[in-house]
Amino acid sequence: MRIADLVGQRVAIWGFGREGRAAITAIRAQLPALPLALYCSEAEVDAARAFDPALTVHGIEPDALALSACDVVVKSPGISIYKPAVTTAQAQGTVFTSGTALWFGGHPDARVVAVTGTKGKSTTTALLAHLARSLDVRTALAGNIGLPLLELDGQSADLWAIELSSFQTGEAGPLELAVVTSLYEEHLDWHGSRERYVADKLRLGDRARTLLVNGQQANLLAQTAGHPDRRVFGDAQGWHVADGFIRRGARDVFPVAQLGVPGLHNALNASAALAALELLGYDALAAAPALATFRPLPHRLQPLGRRDGxxxxxxxxxxxxPAVVAALESLPGREISVLVGGYDRGVDWAPFVTHVQAHPPRAIVCMGANGPRIEAALVAGNVACxxxxxxxxxxxxxxxxAATPAGGVVLMSPGAPSFDQFKDYAERGRRFATLAGFEADVTGIDGLGIR
Structure with a gap:
């Protein structure tokens, strides 16, 4: 669906976050006379009316009856398509779309590589854009990484590096290359089950001519075996990590120690970005030295600095x-106190417990709504810290x-969403920075937009 297809339709926007505002702005730019309704929280009503006085604003969550009165609903990503009100309205004929789908509908000829995965998708997408730009390719970096696609509506780029969450993968249009960095258990509250989460995540491959996946994950390889053009990173034949180097086959290409982001998992993300660049026809070997100048994304193993020793x-x-395990593995030999816990989605903490049984950190601090459950699992596992x-x-x-000796590390790697105490992970990260004695403004991502 394109924005132009909304002419004569009864259209509502559902959600007044950045995605919702981008949708309103883009629709107004093309169809200024189209009546638009907005469903948002009661606290957002005044801001919404100030943003666009022509909106009909409802400060409530719409029920099935309200949604069924619309021809088209443009919903924000965080609103599950499996909500009963949504499925009921769909059965009555309401079409649900999104800013992502509208952008793809309006840009059928764009050269797109879309990246998804439970972990690593943001860093891999940003690495890909950084590497492409080092080759003087005019590249857009957008999507779930922090810049809604519709904010770039009408602009052009030679390559679009787009991050998509599991909420968005089914909304993509046809694309040249899809990358899946990893596949673990997450977002079960949105998808309803692990099986549905996996299926939704891998819908991106259905949209892609070529699918690039992590060859170190047997479950991912099994799930994608039927794709007609599946490629692999992370194995010895292609781009992978071994003996302290990012390698292309048997060739040492780039020392892991010089990578701008820490951890072997980020070296694997860099391998994915290089493999994607090569599949797109660019000179990945020529781009690889630019890995040294890549800056870590905020809130992703982001070193804040030293305070109080x-x-x-x-x-x-x-x-x-598993993300907490990766964070701990990225800091070998350090005395680490790790802060874990947050909103409880009921996921299994056994992988974390197993890891810290074998590699106990200096201390583990459990916090938030699922703190008691994590603590109980650690105590039952007789963790030696x-x-x-x-x-x-x-x-x-x-x-x-208090638990960390001088020269040690306090690592906040919660392993859980923030919604028990914060609006999102970024707010949680800013609060952590402030509590640790640093500036709270740690949110900027280098390279968003088109360059």
């Missing part, structure tokens, strides 16, 4: 237990500070 690392983006439980992030920071 301790190194503080913000990994607020970590919303699954101090385990404590606190109510909130402020108390967790103090506990981490």
């Amino acid at each position: 301790l190194d503080w690392i913000n990994d607020s983006i970590a919303t699954t237990p 101090p385990v404590s439980r606190v109510a909130d992030l402020a108390a967790a920071v103090e506990a981490g500070r």
